[in-house]
Every structure is written in C-alpha cells, then in structure tokens.
Amino acid sequence: MKLNRRGMRNLLRSEGVQAVLVRKAEAVAEQVEAAGIRVDGVPGRIALPVTVDVAEGVERARATVTLDHPSGLAVEAKHGILTSSIDAARDA
Numbered sequence: 001m002k003l004n005r006r007g008m009r010n011l012l013r014s015e016g017v018q019a020v021l022v023r024k025a026e027a028v029a030e031q032v033e034a035a036g037i038r039v040d041g042v043p044g045r046i047a048l049p050v051t052v053d054v055a056e057g058v059e060r061a062r063a064t065v066t067l068d069h070p071s072g073l074a075v076e077a078k079h080g081i082l083t084s085s086i087d088a089a090r091d092a
Helices: 005-012 015-034 072-079 081-085 087-091
Strands: 050-056 061-067
Touching: 015 050, 015 061, 015 081, 015 087, 061 072, 061 081, 072 081, 081 087
Parallel strands: none
Antiparallel strands: 050 061
16 A cells, blocks of 8 residues: 555645644633633733644644743643643544
C-alpha cells in the first residue's frame, strides 16, 4: 500500500478538520472559563481571558487555546487549568 502524501496533507488541512478542531478547542476554553479564575488585582477584577485560534499549517491544521493575559503563565503554573481542561476536547 502506498499513501498519497499530498492527499493526506490536504485532508489534514481541510475545512472539515478545522471545524472539528474549533469545536474541541472551544470545549477546552469553556472548561477554563467555567473555573471562574479572575485576574488583575486581589480579588481579581476581570475573568481570565481565553482565546481560541485555528490555523491551517503547512502539514496540518492546528488549534491553540491561550490564556490571553500577562498573568496567564502564572495562572497555569498555579492551577494547571489548561492541562486539567484538555479532557473536554475528548467529549466534544
């Protein structure tokens, strides 16, 4: 059996795959937002901003969920919120 590499690349970059990735990334983002973590001050004044981005890469589509705040790295280090929310993608 010989795989068609160009066809596989096109499939992995397709709109259908991107739609699946958007759905999974948004499920992770919703789980993060549901945790109710607030930032900017003590107590926090704003909900932790979470952004979802899906892009067509060279080889395949990619999705990223970002804690879009300067303290996002500290929040992840303290709470592990992205790591603990990844299972939400499995159910989406």
